[in-house]
Amino acid sequence: MSDASKRHNTINKIITADGENASLIRSFDWSKTSIGPIEEWPQSLTSTIKTILGSRYPMILLWDDELLQFYNDAYTGLIGEKHPYAIGRSIKKTQAESWPVIGPMINEVMTTGVPNWVPAQMLPLNRAGYREESYFSLSYSAVENDDGQIKGMLCVCSEVTQQVVTERRLRLQRDLGAKAGDTRNVEIVCKDIIKTIAEYSWDIPFALLYLREKDTTKFILSGQVGLRNSYVINQSDIDIATISQKNDIWKIAKAAAGETVTLNNLEKIIDLTSGPFKDKVTSAVAMPITSIRPDSPQGVLIAGISPNRALDEGYCSFYELLSGQVSAAIRNAQAYEEERQRAEALTELDRAKTTFFSNISHEFRTPLTLMLGPLEDALLDNNNKLPQRQYERIEVIQRNSLRLQRLVNALLDFSRIEAGRIQARYQPTNLSQYTAELASAFQSAMEKAKLKFIVKCQNLSEDVYVDHDMWEKIVLNLLSNALKFTFSGEIKISLREKNGSAILEVSDTGEGIPAEELQNLFKRFYRVQGAKSRTHEGSGIGLALVHELIKLHGGNISVTSKIARGTVFTVSIPMGFTHLPQDHIIKNNSIGKTKDAKSTIFIDEADQWLQDNSIQVLDEVKFNDASLKKGTTKSTILIVDDNADMRNYIARILSNNDIWKITTSNNGLQALNSIKKDMPDLILTDIMMPEMDGFTLLKHLRADTKTKRIPIILLSARAGEEAKIEGLEKGADDYLIKPFSAREILARVATQLELANIRKDNVMLKETEEALRISEENFRQLADSMPQQVWTAVSDGQLDYVNEQVMRYFERSAEEIIGNGWHDVIHPDDLLKVLQVWKFSLTSGNAYEVEFRLQKGKGQEYRWHLGRALPIKDRNDTIIKWYGTNTDIDERKKLEAHKDEFLGIASHELKTPVTSIKAYTQLLDIRFQKAQDVNSSELVRKMDGQLNKLTNLINDLLDVTKLESGRIQFQAVYFDINELIVEIVEEMQLTTTKHTIHCKLDKSMKIYGDRGRIGQVLTNFITNAIKYSPVASKVLVNSQLNSDQLIVSVKDFGVGIPHDKKSRVFERFYRVEREKQDTFAGLGLGLYISSEIIKRHNGQVWVESKEGHGSTFYFTMPRKKIEIQQNTDLLTEDGF
């Protein structure tokens, strides 16, 4: 065996694996590399190489400092054309372009030996003839050589392409669902789809969305992404019926037939690069967007295929899902759009219908009114009585007119409910009482019909929310129905409560209804065939209307019936109001008005059935002339209507009484002109008129102070609540719906005139209010003319008024200051003090007085002001208002400050010579003593004593100055008060031989404060006690503890203080004046200083005294730890 073949055998034993890379490694001339020939390789290297060559995961081993590469066949695909050159060569060279990224990572693993990991790294894998977008998770680990040193690095790549790509595609679908899922408009849906697709260009490099024009063969481009416009511009609209196969580059015709088509060789048509490596896009799919009919898609989606992914099963199903989603989104939007259009059409139809009904009613009602009015007049005219025959004929006409009116009203009600336009007003009602009242109207008709009429309405536990008009219609309809079909026996109406509902039952012993008819009973225009009834009249709408009205109340109606036995209607209405539309609920309870025109119509009609042509004289008009005449002598009434018949008719009704003067106008404009000349007491006006309608007239009259109080009654043919509410909202006093009866209009006019009279009385009241307002106005004018800031505050301390000076000074609006806005303009250092004082005044009712600085305008300047306020109390001694002023005292304050400063310097300067005089005196004393000149020494000591007094005076002056300028500094500590008292008493005892100071102290306790200053107070009190009791022999010092404070008193038996001067002794420079003023020395500052010190400790000072018997001075200290009120700007004193 030759050396070469021996060597070959050895190599074969070392690198045993099969495969391309195994043989490449074997045949590589390693002896020229730093690793050396294969035979000399360390065991670790050969084992690792064996491992990688045997693995199907892509793996690469880097070895030696040069990082020479070994990799397996699986890895080859990852480096493309660099293979096979890379084998045995340094990765630094072959991957030079990516070295900056991978280099540091490799180095780190090689130096530290700590493995590393890169998840889902994209690598361009070329394994199927194209660069594939593929992802690998890379794991790096160090490899040691035989002696345990790190010599190489192994990288294992595991593919995660499917995971990454699938995840991304799922995300697209999710986004699409989220964005386009709930859109209600096709155009927006298309935009959203395209926008979403645009974010996923690696999966869908381009997309064209064609939608079929409704009912044509035309496909319109409704969205596109990825392609330059030039490719799509002439493809925006494709008719598959006419396009040639050659021109149909997107194969829309085929796709529109329901087939998914793959388009290839697109690079010849479009110049589009895409994907991670910017490769040319060559293919796409054209997919049908399915509609409900599979053979006729609603559109075609053309989607590009990634140049870096094969159109594999996953890709195909992704596209399938995509087109499905697009289809669903578009279909939803289309359905929604169609639905909306349908709804709009319906609404429009409904509007038209309602308008039609409205117009009809107007057209019907005006002539009806004009018929009914004269008819009623004729029948009631006792002065010109009709001949019997004529009377009967007229009555027939009236009867039928009323019936016509009733039908019109019912029809109108019904159409309004249908259109959902009825404006129910649910209000809490004593339903039992109301129902009984409604039913009672039928009493006489029942008697006439010889029927027993039983009304049994139990009291309910609470008020029931019903619309009065509707409930009236329900009750009256059911009763008139019962009456119509019952010829003997009884009719019973009952109301009770059951399970939270009000139950109305109307039962009769009538003909009964066949079972098969029951289900149709509540249908519109349905009438029971062949039923025996009192009349053939009837629209068949009554029960349907009742049914609808009950539904509006959230209730229901049921019926049971037996032929020849009778029928029972049961209505159930829930109690409470939560089931009702909240904006239609009126909370104030009132009993509905009964027996108005409506029930009259019902009863009159019922009467008609019972009359058998006998002549019935209707009741006289119910109101008496007296009530009309009361206070309404010759009131003028203006009638405004464009219909001459109507004008004359109303005028005739109203002038019959001969107490009103009637004028008329053709329209609003004419009325306005006539009102200017002759002010009427009441206006009746139609709404619909040429030139100026009733609402506009109303507006004009209400806007003018001269006419705004004239009562106005609107006449409207627009039945229903809307006109009512509209009219009242616009300021009408009342309204009348045409047609109306003579009685109605007379009653309304009389009522309004009476109300107007009451209002006139009210004007008096208003004048009082006006006077009050004027007085307030005066106050404000006065306040504004004052130089001070004037304000008022309500009892809780909020300002509610400031005068002009306030606004001018602060350069702010009243709104900014009112309330608590004034806090902002007070100097921050003063605010706390001001609030404390204000709060004290508010709670105690004491006058408020405090000095503080106020910001001028919005600048830096603050000026001192004196704020003062007094409370105004009502009869019950309750504070209703505070009247306050702020006076500018800045000048005075500055002067005071100058004075204080002067005093401060003066007292300081005084001390200096005193000090040297004292020193000289003491020097003299020493010398006299040395010389044993006792007399001289005594004189010098007296001098020293006087110097001490002088020093005390100076100190007092300095203290006052500091207190005044807030510069005194308290050094608060806990100290034993008894110890202090004893100490001071002992010290003071030394100053007197005449007095004995007795102590009577409570148990010892520690209090918080400035020990020295409290000592000063005690000293002052005791000094005074001694000084002002020159003939007494004792001074008593007491202390007493109670629950929250310590009270110290110093009692003397001296001259005392006159009663009227007691309150002034604590004032600055105050000395109790006596006949012999020079008796007592002192500046009068001691007590003032004491009182200030105690006040700053939150304590109190006072004196009890009887002239000639002595005085007791007291001070208190809180037991609780307190915040000492002090300023800390002491260092401004004395110039440092």
Next chain:
Amino acid sequence: MVNKKKKILIADDDAGILDSLLLLLQEVGYEVKTTMEGSTIPDFNEFQPDVLLLDIWMRGWDGRDICKELKNNNKTKHIPIIMISANKDTARIAKEAGADDFISKPFELNVLLAKIIKYTGNVD
């Protein structure tokens, strides 16, 4: 026997105070020097005092600054300083400036002497 007298330096801007204290302290047996010129105090070239009486408020300069300077200097920080002032808050100011003690003007001789003795020992 050489009885070395204790030395006292008084710094004040008032001639009357300086004169009266000089006489008084000399009378009780101290060697006393006075100065109105605050800026020269930190030198102590000729006269090393055993105690310094230092006025807080002097025209032109501030006793507290001088006190702080002396107390921050290794050569001089051992010298006891008693601050004197007409100010009621002398105690606090003296403490803040790092002085050893204080006395308020006007003062009793006994009190002043007691303080001086406290820092220098007895005269004899």
